[in-house]
Amino acid sequence: MDLQLQAQGAAPGVDARDRLGARSYLIGLAFAVPLTAASFWAATTSFVYAPAVPVLLAALAIAQMGVHVAFFLHISSAPDQTNNLLALAFGVFVTGLIVFGSMMIMAHLNHNMMSMDQLMQMQR
């Protein structure tokens, strides 16, 4: 079966890390809990310079998503995982376009329609 997976590519969730068995999930947990705790700490503390907090939160969230993808979903850069990784890259690309594209367009719209802004405020 291992030979087979090498030859034909692997489904997501099936790769060398499966041989780690339960340890893969425990390693993932050991990374994910401190990252989650750090996120909640960063959001409530005054220790971090306030304007830097959103960037810190984004970094922690992306790191934790990476941990989940690697240790829970078992997606890796192994040669037999190329299909899964390419699909993931495309998904991330589209997600980025939608989220950041929408935010950018709406921010510009608000900026360009400054005189409407007060009207918008009244309608809110």
Added chain:
Amino acid sequence: MSVGEQALSAGPDVPLSLRGPAPVRVVAGFGFWLFILSDIILFAVLFATYSVLSGSTAGGPTTAELFDKKHVFLETMCLLASSVTCGFGSLAVQRTDARAMYFWMGVTFLLGVTFLTLEGREFAGMVAAGAGPSHSAFLSAFFTLVGTHGLHVSLGLVWLLIMLLQVTTLGFQPMVGRRFFAFGLFWHALDIVWIGVFTIVYLGAR
């Protein structure tokens, strides 16, 4: 020799162009992976909507006034723990170890129910306080985004129950194994979406 058996007999020294189709397990897994990515794009649209509308409170409660971070931390830990127990359950399915599978998947189910209970209590509290989805664009976007995630978790729990019944009635057939495998991917993906929810919605509140 069927096509599937031919594919199984192809070793790494057979050129790619001469190999048969990949086994069903790999094809089904990849197909479900594509579905999950399309589901994540659905969430991307809801996240974009929320980000644009989160300031439009119509004079109602703002993000900073509504959310209780301790409550959300508890929800987050429930979902994270359920992801790990689901992983242990998947390993038990691969070993065809029914007792371990029932135990870990049972724990996963209970953690999922706890998560939904906590979320339901939060929603009920907000609606009772007059901060329902009809109050402002921000609240509409909030209930749509977080509610869609909750709906996914609910459907995941129904799916898990069906899988447990299938193991009871059909046993560990390859077909049941593939479905259980797809469930595991679905459940882990929901946990990844929740990272986005608690970071952007709950911790981004100020």
